[in-house]
Amino acid sequence: MGKTALIAGATGLVGKSLLDQLVGDDYYDKIVVLTRRELPSASSKVRAVITDFENLESLSADMQAHHFFCCLGTTLKRAGSKEAFFKVDYTYCFNLAQMAAKTATCEHFHVVTSLGANAESVIYYNKVKGMLEDALKKLSLPSLYIYQPSLLLGERNERRPFEEIAKFFSNLFSFFMIGSSRKLFAIEASRVAKGMVVTAKKGLPGLHVFPSRQIEKITTTKD
Template sequence: MSGKIALIAGATGLVGRELLNVVLENDHYSKIILLGRSSPGIKDNRIEELLINFDDLEQYKEKISAHDYYCCIGTTMGQAKSKEAFYKVDFTYIIELAKIAKEDSQFEQFHLVSSYGANANSGLFYNAVKGQVEEALKELSLRALHIYQPSLLLGYRKDFRLWEELAKIASGVFSFFIIGSRLKFWAIEGSEVAKAMFYVALSGEIDIHVHKSLEMKRIARTKEYKGDNSIAASV
């Protein structure tokens, strides 16, 4: 083991749960801190659970320290019930965690699961918040910031989402006809996103990088990150 510590915020969600599985299958981290409201129910001697209320995140600051921070928290308007509650989860909590990471003497990398279509100026509230949190993170000047923008996420969820189920059906029916650059709009497994996050983290690459679905699929399949997609090159 490398002796490094990973922190996963949101290990009970689709990507977070898959990421925890990937991390546990490898020996890169000697300690894995799980930050969340509830336990994923997985036992391992490397796991340390911090069950918290994210509204009081600052109170746990002294207990939070890791080399690699993986932020997989997020909600939906259906779960949040209001724009204010959605914004709190998908913006405020993420930025507060990133600020804690920046002040952490061990901190090396921050990895965020965002979404395809993230745009701070979007007329769609969901996309606008995703874009706003990305821009706010960039302004923090973190040593290394990796943003993952998956398209439709496939995988098991505890909560049923009708529009996603319909999209999955459409994905299966029409994927044969999707070619070229249009592939970037199509579905990706949560496990593929998780694997890509882990292999990108292994590279130790600094600065700001944005990862799209096609790149994540390739990394998950090849277990190789070439590190040639900096934000400067993608603008």
């Protein structure tokens, strides 16, 4: 019998690609998608659940999954304030992890944060990501996987001029980057999603942290 996956954030770059990959993978029989708005039906395997991420307790019956994938995230600009950003990138993610920790079927929890995540950072974005990582490590999760991508490549529904410029230079100079410097350059969102699927199916216990360079490695290395 196949596994049940649960995804939060399936409309973002990584989450959308992750959903597509899970739908096409026979390893998973069912996919529960927690969403704040209706989603087009992707497959008979997929069940979308309209979700209030501030009240996940009411959805405990819908959260009986083996693998939890948290791809929730926004930007300060889109959120409109630090408080609104914190709610999505910390509170909602932490609430989901808390529920996963209480769910008997949960085998592991996967979360996308960011390269440079550090609770002591002077950059608010990195600070919140670091705070989230620290908080998740304290929960009683059977296994925790943290993915720290650099700038994400992929088709967005909105324009982000700064990211477009950064992507241009990333692609221009990536050929010349070697060693640890490669971790600073952009990575395809689909590759991050693939890394999540690869590691989920291996199912190693404990804490695992994958910065961009490591994500590239696990998605190119043959078993």
